[in-house]
Amino acid sequence: MIPAAPAAALASGAPVKAASADEEGIGIRLVDIPAATQNDPRARSYIVDNLPPGTTINRRVEVHNHTSEAQDVRVYPGAARIHNGAFVAAADAAENELTTWTSVDQSTLHLAADESAMVTVTVTVPTDAPEGEQYAAVWAEVRSAPDPQTNIVTASRVGVRMYISVGPGNGPAADFSVSTLKASRNGDGEPEVRAEIRNTGGRAIDVSGALSLSDGPSGLAAGPFPTERVLTLAPGTSGEVLITLGSELPSGPWQAALHLKSGLVEHDATAELTFPAKGRSVTVEPDHGIPAWMLLAGGGVVAVLLALLIVVLLRRSNRSTPVRRHAD
Incomplete structure (x- = not known):
């Protein structure tokens, strides 16, 4: 051969x-x-x-x-x-x-x-x-x-x-989560961010995206900085996406906003990051914002409370309205 x-x-x-x-x-x-x-x-x-x-x-x-x-x-x-x-x-x-x-x-x-x-x-x-x-x-x-x-x-x-x-139907849905963000510096001293991604769905995913920084020293903003490569994960597995930033970037603190997607699935994660000295790293749990289901649930609760308030007001109005009797 x-x-x-x-x-x-x-x-x-x-x-x-x-x-x-x-x-x-x-x-x-x-x-x-x-x-x-x-x-x-x-x-x-x-x-x-x-x-x-x-x-x-x-x-x-x-x-x-x-x-x-x-x-x-x-x-x-x-x-x-x-x-x-x-x-x-x-x-x-x-x-x-x-x-x-x-x-x-x-x-x-x-x-x-x-x-x-x-x-x-x-x-x-x-x-x-x-x-x-x-x-x-x-x-x-x-x-x-x-x-x-x-x-x-x-x-x-x-x-x-x-x-x-x-499998039957449309098959299992694709999804992923961002569990941690890690700020560190590479061997050249350049600041970098690593995001831990877990495939929480039933299909393989190809994750990529970008990181933006705002509210930095003196109100500076920077980015967006793209992920180094596409991260491919099988269902139930985890991996990291890496974003390398410019070497002249101040250490922070920064408000970091990470936007990632795989096909039609998109997720955002935010956190306050400060880049440490070379050879060290800082890991934080990102803020994912208020999940959509909570917003919907909250909207439903508000609607129910408004409906109850209207009922109470109507009942009070009916009780306070005087009844006039006509003389025969």
């Missing part, structure tokens, strides 16, 4: 190019988006769906040759998993349950320079499939000729992620 040195990247919206050293390479993007998930940013980039057992779906991906030469492109599904806060692809065409359910109508493409082609991806969920979420990727891969000295082949590939949940 000829060993391969893979160079992999997963698409996140616009086509992701296989070549990292220049602007040329192979790109891939999702074309078909279900009408029910048109507003979900994740569904516009990845194959995301909840499917009952026995269901079949088709999704098209476009593969584009951005190079100046003709390319033979291999298209195939490959296994993936979520590990240490990242969507991790297995080597080559490794299999899991989802890949055995997935097929492509064209496994080999010959693309001229700047040419593209559509590939239909079919997912057929068996009638006895277990409930739960499965992960994989649809890959477009090009390989070099064997090196004459080492006989090694270099493979470069780009892919579209697949998040397929099996």
